Amino acid sequence: MLNIAQHVRDALSCGNAVVALESTIISHGMPFPQNLQTAMEVEAIVKANGAIPATIAILDGVPCIGLNSEQLGRLARLGTKAQKTARRDIPAIVAAGGNGATTVSATMFFASKVGIPVFVTGGIGGVHRHGEQTMDISSDLTELGRNSVAVISAGVKSILDIPRTLEFLETQGVTVAAYKTNEFPAFFTEVSGCKVPCRLDSPEECAKLIHSSLSLNLGTGMLIAVPIPKEYAASGNLIESAIQRALEEAEKKRVIGNASTPFLLARVNELTGGASLTASILFIHQYFFAHMIVYATVKFVSTLIWKESWLIVCLQCLPSLNDYSFP
Numbered sequence: 535m536l537n538i539a540q541h542v543r544d545a546l547s548c549g550n551a552v553v554a555l556e557s558t559i560i561s562h563g564m565p566f567p568q569n570l571q572t573a574m575e576v577e578a579i580v581k582a583n584g585a586i587p588a589t590i591a592i593l594d595g596v597p598c599i600g601l602n603s604e605q606l607g608r609l610a611r612l613g614t615k616a617q618k619t620a621r622r623d624i625p626a627i628v629a630a631g632g633n634g635a636t637t638v639s640a641t642m643f644f645a646s647k648v649g650i651p652v653f654v655t656g657g658i659g660g661v662h663r664h665g666e667q668t669m670d671i672s673s674d675l676t677e678l679g680r681n682s683v684a685v686i687s688a689g690v691k692s693i694l695d696i697p698r699t700l701e702f703l704e705t706q707g708v709t710v711a712a713y714k715t716n717e718f719p720a721f722f723t724e725v726s727g728c729k730v731p732c733r734l735d736s737p738e739e740c741a742k743l744i745h746s747s748l749s750l751n752l753g754t755g756m757l758i759a760v761p762i763p764k765e766y767a768a769s770g771n772l773i774e775s776a777i778q779r780a781l782e783e784a785e786k787k788r789v790i791g792n793a794s795t796p797f798l799l800a801r802v803n804e805l806t807g808g809a810s811l812t813a814s815i816l817f818i819h820q821y822f823f824a825h826m827i828v829y830a831t832v833k834f835v836s837t838l839i840w841k842e843s844w845l846i847v848c849l850q851c852l853p854s855l856n857d858y859s860f861p
């Protein structure tokens with residue numbers, strides 16, 4: 535039922551560090567060939583830091599834990615033809631023999647099934663704005679509440695309702711920590727106005743926190759949020775202010791419900807694609823589902839921003855996590 539790549543199997547059986555990576559980001563997050571290039575670079579970074587990358591996806595109905603280069607290429611070329619697969623979609627894709635790109639929730643599910651304790655990604659899903667009416671809450675959050683994998687990410691985009699996302703995580707019993715900051719980061723910017731209950735200042739502290747959760751057998755997950763690196767903060771802030779302005783306009787114009795995402799997408803596009811900025815700014819539409827998330831980023835650093843959020847664990851945490859023995 536599951537296909538665990540040999541190198542991942544070997545690493546797990548020897549107790550070596552394995553890092554889970556999601557695949558929605560590859561198929562829906564970036565166009566080909568940048569998506570393939572980025573996915574390969576990310577895997578290389580994980581390897582260079584002494585760990586084994588395990589990109590997770592469903593190919594021809596088989597959940598694959600760890601992809602070889604041919605499979606990674608196939609997924610990247612499939613793009614949005616691979617179905618965005620959250621936990622609830624897994625049985626249907628498997629039953630139909632289809633191809634699924636796993637979101638955070640589905641990736642966590644498979645990672646925990648095979649005993650991978652750490653998973654690194656860009657942004658996770660959250661409570662959508664007006665979620666109190668629409669009930670549009672990402673299954674990433676409920677998965678974090680029922681699965682003991684530690685997710686390292688750049689936070690939640692401010693297009694979502696960050697305070698409610700954190701409230702929901704609290705209700706789910708999810709440990710939320712931030713790396714070298716007291717604030718929960720908002721993907722493009724290190725500030726969100728929301729404080730985190732736990733601050734971690736070193737890879738060792740991250741490892742200890744993960745270890746204590748696992749050894750207590752809490753059964754709930756953990757979110758370690760790492761802010762955007764300083765060198766990209768200026769570009770991030772530019773995009774963030776466009777998002778904020780678009781959100782204010784949407785509120786003034788009372789654009790709500792289904793109309794809100796297309797409005798925001800178009801507005802941020804305009805705001806970041808003006809005459810003086812066209813040369814350097816590219817707006818990328820990431821998700822094509824009813825509750826889409828806006829993802830705007832700077833052309834030349836778009837892949838870097840994604841990579842950097844993965845890098846945290848790879849560059850800084852992994853050497854220590856590697857030395858740390860998980861129960």
Ligand SMILES: O=c1[nH]cc([C@@H]2O[C@H](COP(=O)(O)O)[C@@H](O)[C@H]2O)c(=O)[nH]1
Nearest residue numbers: 558559637638639657658659672673674
């Ligand atoms: O900033 C981001 N948010 C969300 C995603 C992707 O979208 C999923 C959440 O989608 P939804 O809101 O449909 O649950 C995440 O698990 C992840 O795969 C992402 O890549 N980047």
